[in-house]
Amino acid sequence: MKRAIEKTGIVTALGAMSGTSLDGVDAAILRTDGERIEGFGPASYRGYSPAEQAILRGALGQWAGDAVEAATDVIEQAHLALFEDFSGYDLVGFHGQTLAHAPRARGTLQVGDGAWLSQALGCPVVWDFRRTDVEMGGEGAPLAPFFHFACACHIRATEPLAFLNLGGVGNLTYVDPSRARPEEAGALLAFDTGPANAPLNDLLQSRLGLAFDEGGRTARRGTVEQGALELFLAEPYFARIPPKSLDRNDFSEMIALVAELNDADAAATLTAMCAAGVAAGIQHCPQAPAQVLVTGGGRHNPVLMQMLAVSLDCPVRPVEAVGLNGDMLEAQAFAYLAVRVARGLPTSCPGTTGVKAAIGGGTLSWPSETDVAV
Template sequence: MNKAIAKQGAVRALGAMSGTSMDGVDAAVIETDGHRILGFGETGYRAYAPEERDVLRAGQGQWHGPQVEAAGELVTRAHAEVLSDFEEVDLIGFHGQTLAHEPRGRGTLQVGDGNGLAQALGLPVVWDFRSDDVAMGGEGAPLAPFFHFACAKWIGATEPLCFLNLGGVGNLTYADPSFDGPEAAGALLAFDTGPANAPVDDLMQARRGQPMDRDGAMAREGTVEMAVLEQFLAEPFFARMPPKSLDRNDFAKMTGLVAPLADADAVATLTAMCAAGVAQGMEHCPKPPSRVLVTGGGRHNPVLMEMLRVSLDCAVDPVETVGLDGDMLEAQAFAFLAVRVARGLPTSGPGTTGVAALVGGGIVSAPERRSLQTR
């Protein structure tokens, strides 16, 4: 293993994330010892072209076959392009693209060739973060909570708070920084709250040929259909105790629920569903959080943020208010987790994925014919 990884002290790690919104690849450097955040570095982004998003959409919900292979090749190539622009990096955390997630069934599938990236970039790559957790009975998601705990420490929080990620799917981390580390029982609780941006994005693409409801403009024009919202909240998922996770397509029938509605009313209702799912999820927090810090694309939607502020009994702010980067937080999380995997530290536990015991998942692929001590 790379001496820079094996030793105690700071590691300069590069993380990459391609989320369920399928908009592109986020890449970010952090300095960490696997326990604490020691500094944030440069970031990068590589957008997916419309035809590339079509390739990824074709693979969604598939477990094997030519569409999965095409998506994997695209993901690997896109990551190689953006990650090759970074210098002075010790290792890479590569999440890949989730195509299917069925922890109680067939498992979880993130496409992209971590070993191929290691050879192409000449750096060790940590990847396949979720499979071990699922194999041990966990949900395999969310995986950012251990990093969220480090973020809570980094910003100097002293009271319990929540990190809310609103990507294609919403997920919530309750973090109590009074504990010494994320492994402690009670330090973390995490779970998916329900669909977030994905249904709105899909509807906007299908009806308007637009990738998203930019700035919530369409939702602001519409009226929430309360009967549809109530039907959504009656879904069994919301009655389940956390930890729990979702696949991007688990609530696909939401599109059918809003099909009779005008465009603006449909988008407003889907947006309200996201906020209502979060409000339901907050009831599971062990203590009332002091605030909710929002990351992911949803924080750019002022209508959604207004709905959250009305629904929740605490301050709701984008993570930028505490000096974090909401566009890069998940990429940074996988840089942090990569260091933990390389050092044999757990990356999930009973409170975050429901796994029976602490587990550190991930494969470490080393580049061939190159000294791993050379950057």
């Protein structure tokens, strides 16, 4: 088994991601040699119970201590339970849960012990994907861009395009598919665009007891408060040259900008902030993308999609338009990255995280053996 994973040929990898929305864990099978996508396999999701979610929320922004330990336990058990839905995989890519992310100061923390998971599953696990990149001077995020490059090749894209992920935080990858490899200069430019659903979710939760603005129903009834939007766009983050990344709560004070507004206007304004962050970010791309392919939960929000369509100068479509699965792209990305780590291929480069040179980050843990830091 070890030989097959570390050498050549196709690996059946199971990837899992617990994102900044804190709604649950996605897991998906991908068959790949770490470069080409050979095929997609089954996928599954396990939502967090309100009690689990409260534990995760309680640990956000913390680096150590009881709250972090409790969150770690929730993450490990949730993944183990979800992985019971799968069989026949050779390798696991385990992102875990980001609790804190401050790449220029204290580092980045994804909880969930991959060495423990490897023992529990009896299968090799790649985990702790972001730490080395941060240690080498990178942002440690976003990491999906190398997979986005493979997706662009898979769909036979010929012109530069962008993948836009709208989870709790938004992130965008500009891909030039004419380049031979993702780490080649000019192949990728990636960055977090700004807050996406996280502030909207937090607002709806605190005011209406709703987990999110389903179908954009609340925002649809509201009017965007232009003054608040302008204050938001005046944040220095938007002018900063990418690569750049955010912690989930970096823009949490934005909620204060809509505090005086009624529910519908506040929701409309937070939705518009997400779209405006993307429009500001896309100006940093080396050339205008021919299309923006949207992945993540935000693509289910028609109000947000309409705002994006109005503010961007190219077609904006969910990734399903090109045959990809927008609910599982991140899980598939960590399956893909796991195979790259096992094979010694890079997972980030100057264009994606700002790291000085292309590197592979992650730890490969084998059951009953010593960990191998890669």
